[in-house]
Amino acid sequence: MLKPDATILGAGLMGRLLACALAQRGHRVEVIDAGGPEAAHAAARVAAAMLAPLAESAVTELNVVRMGQHALARWPQLLATLERPVFFQQLGTLVLWHRQDAAEAERFAGQLARTSAALPSLPQAQRMNGEALTALEPSLAGRFAQGLYLPDEGQLDNRELLAALAHQMQVLGVTVRWHTARNPDELDPGPDAWLFDCRGLGGQPQWGALRGVRGEVARVLAPGVNLSRPTRLVHPRYPLYIAPKPEGVFVIGATEIESDDLSPASVRSTLELLSAAYTVHPGFGEARIIEMGVQLRPTLPDNLPALRLSAPRRMAINGLYRHGFLIAPAVLDAALELVEQGHSPLAETLGLAVIR
Numbered sequence: 001m002l003k004p005d006a007t008i009l010g011a012g013l014m015g016r017l018l019a020c021a022l023a024q025r026g027h028r029v030e031v032i033d034a035g036g037p038e039a040a041h042a043a044a045r046v047a048a049a050m051l052a053p054l055a056e057s058a059v060t061e062l063n064v065v066r067m068g069q070h071a072l073a074r075w076p077q078l079l080a081t082l083e084r085p086v087f088f089q090q091l092g093t094l095v096l097w098h099r100q101d102a103a104e105a106e107r108f109a110g111q112l113a114r115t116s117a118a119l120p121s122l123p124q125a126q127r128m129n130g131e132a133l134t135a136l137e138p139s140l141a142g143r144f145a146q147g148l149y150l151p152d153e154g155q156l157d158n159r160e161l162l163a164a165l166a167h168q169m170q171v172l173g174v175t176v177r178w179h180t181a182r183n184p185d186e187l188d189p190g191p192d193a194w195l196f197d198c199r200g201l202g203g204q205p206q207w208g209a210l211r212g213v214r215g216e217v218a219r220v221l222a223p224g225v226n227l228s229r230p231t232r233l234v235h236p237r238y239p240l241y242i243a244p245k246p247e248g249v250f251v252i253g254a255t256e257i258e259s260d261d262l263s264p265a266s267v268r269s270t271l272e273l274l275s276a277a278y279t280v281h282p283g284f285g286e287a288r289i290i291e292m293g294v295q296l297r298p299t300l301p302d303n304l305p306a307l308r309l310s311a312p313r314r315m316a317i318n319g320l321y322r323h324g325f326l327i328a329p330a331v332l333d334a335a336l337e338l339v340e341q342g343h344s345p346l347a348e349t350l351g352l353a354v355i356r
Contacts, residue, residue, distance in 0.1 A: 004030035007189045010199035012042035013324050014317050016165035017332050023172035034181040037166040046217050046293040048243040048251040049158035049325040050230050054122050054150050055093045057115035058108050063351030064323055067330035074329035084164035087246050090154035096147045097234035105234045123151040139226040155230050155243055197316040200298035212260040212296030216269045217253035222287035233276055240276050252277045265292040297321050305331055306353040
């Protein structure tokens with residue numbers, strides 16, 4: 001059996017995307033992951049997988065917005081290469097607020113306007129009155145007097161995608177070693193083979209600047225709620241979102257706590273998330289809590305992603321923070337350029353850091 005010419009440590013979102021892309025290009029790929037195919041310990045399993053570059057501009061830098069814009073166009077292309085279907089929609093994002101949070105909503109709207117001025121190719125936020133909101137989301141009739149609509153933004157089903165990528169690796173002949181913990185120092189793939197470290201916080205011993213940011217996310221079954229698109233509620237403590245998934249499931253999140261604590265969700269966080277969702281739609285009062293997920297987002301000091309080339313054919317991909325699904329295709333395309341060309345014009349264009 002021929003040795004792999006590309007070994008990937010970590011089979012979270014980036015590891016799986018990279019494995020499939022390299023295998024499709026004819027590489028012999030091996031993936032090594034400490035967990036199993038269900039990705040139980042990956043941040044990607046807990047995420048809402050919203051693809052909302054303009055909405056996220058309220059809490060991140062312009063280069064992340066650029067990456068998100070690139071990725072939003074790439075996701076349908078990537079999904080088309082998979083044998084298994086993955087829920088994907090591009091119906092825009094709805095932003096709402098209660099009267100007492102009007103000042104915070106104006107700050108939010110101002111940031112979106114500045115982003116649109118800096119990136120004119122992004123669709124601009126549209127202000128909506130109560131009548132327009134009702135036309136867009138009839139189940140919210142009479143509940144909000146105004147809001148913002150962000151056209152063309154999207155979302156996908158994170159767990160369907162992770163499963164579809166695991167299946168695709170098998171179809172493509174990728175060798176996968178599940179439940180196998182390894183670090184780069186324990187491997188010697190040879191001077192002509194690539195070694196990629198996509199382990200998220202698992203890569204902290206080799207990349208000491210990484211830290212974890214705790215996020216808590218609720219998954220609920222609410223067949224009585226009919227929201228058709230991701231909805232964000234302007235909140236003074238953290239940006240709250242409600243993302244509808246297939247079969248009446250909603251993902252509600254997310255807290256953002258500077259902590260590496262992976263203990264179960266706190267009562268305070270659970271109450272805040274679910275109470276806020278209830279104020280958006282009373283049908284959440286009868287929802288059934290499927291899961292309160294907790295995970296740590298791998299984060300670098302500037303809260304921005306980076307590609308690090310520590311030696312020839314040795315690349316670490318990390319720091320995707322809360323933007324994993326939003327920016328993963330952009331990070332993937334830049335990494336592939338580095339593999340194939342030795343440099344990445346895309347990374348330069350998008351402002352993605354490449355550390356040598």
